[in-house]
Amino acid sequence: NANNQQVARELLAGQGAHVDIAVNGLDGVRQVVAAQPPYDVVLMDVQMPVMDGYTATRVLRHEHGLTSLPVVAMTANAMEGDRDDCLAAGMDDYLSKPIRAAAVSEALRRAGAGLAQRRQGQA
Secondary structure, three states: OOOHHHHHHHHOOOOOOOOOOOOOOOHHHHHHHHHHOOOOOOOOOOOOOOOOOOHOOOHHEEEEEEOOOOOEEEEEOOOOOOOHHHHHOOOOOEEEEOOHHHHHHHHHHHHHHHHHHHHHHHO
């Protein structure tokens, strides 16, 4: 929702990130695919209209070949197994809502470290 988007935008911008927000999963896929320069990380809401985050991540991975792009799930789902579902869909990490600044910072640090390792392996 708009309130969560604003909180996330301010939190990330406060850490120096450039933030784009998609209105739904299909829009998110389109933004990621078209991004120039490419995004360094995607925070993927699991429950979005039009296309959910699981499907959007699978599309990015399998249809667009974006296998090294870090995708971090953001979800209100905090039940046992939700993290496994996110990882099985191709997401690299998991944040449960409400989002905490320290958890976001740590997830972005992990995503950056993983991205650097993947880029070294491709060089």
